[in-house]
Amino acid sequence: MRPGYTEADEDRWVPEHGKSVYRSSFERDRARLLHSSGLRRLGAKTQVVSPHGDDFSRTRLTHSLEVAQVGRELGRLLGCDPDVVDAACLSHDLGHPPFGHNGEKVLNELAAGIGGFEGNAQTLRILTRLETKRFHPDGRSAGLNLTRASLDAAVKYPWRAHEAPIKRDGTRSSKFGAYEDDLEVFQWLRQGVEGTRKSMEAQVMDAADDIAYSVHDVEDGIVNGRFQLKFLDDDVQRARVIQTTQEWYLPETDEARIDVALTRLSANESWVRESDGSRRSLAALKNMTSEFIGRFCGAFWTATREAYGDRPLVRHEADLVIPQETLEEIQVMKGIAANYIMASREQMPIYARQREVIEGLHALLLETGDRFLDPQFQADFHAADDDAGRHRAIIDQIASLTDGACLEWYATLVRGRPVTNTLFA
Structure with a gap:
């Protein structure tokens, strides 16, 4: 173990028996990120210029790889475990929905009644729930089941929505790191840490x-x-x-x-x-x-x-x-x-079109329930206890889509199919 880290830093939410003889716990965290479907999807998500605009511009994936290179070297010079920083950098944009920050803004408005949408909180949700590697004994997903140190490193805003800092204009920042229904794992990864300081x-x-x-x-x-x-x-x-x-x-x-x-x-x-x-x-x-x-x-x-x-x-x-x-x-x-x-x-016209696509797809999925959801989100939809939980499953589905997939779903489902089934009041 690298100097400065403890056994508690290597703990996983779901204990895993037996350690690799040739890789550290933190190296395994990094490997889990590299092999995740969420990371692959970033290759088709907007960074600044659309990923379909040309062959040169960075996507969320290439940006994440470059952030990992910069962070790994800076962290190593300061004494951090390079793989912990690398894993955090690779995961930092996993929660971004299609169309970058514009998509994030639209989804936050659409999810206002269920706690909103925030890309960083969505990242924690992906790491600990949506991207599956391990399960709890009761059958709940534990996500990739990363170590406490790596999860804490990935939390860019270590507070809940109501704890967000107050801005100069007197309003609360819209940035936060955990939804209320992900509170259990958030409290676990923050054990021993006082307040809202970042690692x-x-x-x-x-x-x-x-x-x-x-x-x-x-x-x-x-x-x-x-x-x-x-x-x-x-x-x-x-x-x-x-x-x-x-x-x-x-x-x-x-x-x-x-x-x-x-x-x-x-x-x-x-x-x-x-x-x-x-x-x-x-x-x-x-x-x-x-x-x-x-x-x-x-x-x-x-x-x-x-x-x-x-x-x-x-x-x-x-x-x-x-x-x-x-x-x-x-x-x-x-x-x-x-x-x-x-x-x-x-x-501006591009942003308006992106809003139209997300809003239209969201409206259709609300009315058709689980009919068009991917199997994993269908399971979340059926496991939910109330409309808020079912709505969150729909938001998770839309957020998981790449830019191209979102446009395709909209063209196929919204433009090409009438909406007839209303499941939500």
Whole structure:
């Protein structure tokens, strides 16, 4: 066992007799994630650009693999078990429904009466219920039955909906890590932890996620012709990017500080002002992303080691130290992509169409009950004690679909078949 971890960290929700002679418990966790159907489905789910738009852009799967690489190395340098961080990174997006954050928003509205929908809470549900590897003695699914350390590392928001932090405007954050009907396993994995603090491994996973998509979304946007970094030389466009960054990611940061962070980034010799799609240009973009990943990880590692010294930093014994300037640089990179891709007016009709598809499919499944559900969700539907449980089975079904499958279900079931059976009042 790696220094700093205890036997309790290796416990599984359902005890498993006998340990592998050639793999650690945490290595087995990582293997279970790699072989999961949920991870495979991420290959056909939207990251930023639709996975069907071109052959280059990242999907949720390739993004997760890249996050795992960044997180594994950063975690190892800090003393975390690399496989715990790797497993958390591989699983961090499992709960995302079709159509990315837009799909998550729509499903949350549709599930408002049963506790809402949250991608991170859905990840925990997949790991501990929907993606089956082991079962409890009473027949309930225990999901992949990962170790306590790996499950805790995968919980990005370790609180329930009513415990979510209060935002600056006085409202509660919509982010949370567990639904009420997954409370039993949530309490089990959080045994011995006070409050809502994240484990060190979860903090590394979260940082790796931010680092990876901040640079890779910019790279994808440039390669897809959405923008060029030379656009930021124009005062109007630069101001728009700064405004988007502040509104989306740094609401409490003065625009002047955001401008300075952008200046620091653009002063880097690897900054690619213009790319023409040639091999040399693509290589330059790869070099830029590599340089910035190294820059951000190096800043985190240096600041954290200065605070805690050289001892292994695991579980709930330390916190990742994130320098303010580095945080602002990462958010500026995210703001560039948000301005030219996510907030683009060109995306609005696409988002509206995605909403129509999910709402239409949801309405049909509510009216037809278990008729069109996959067998595993049919079983959940029949095992439910009430309408809320049956509704949750339908939400789980829709969330499991890839972008393409969701569109196909809608075209086949909603457009091609009349709705006649009403099972829900």
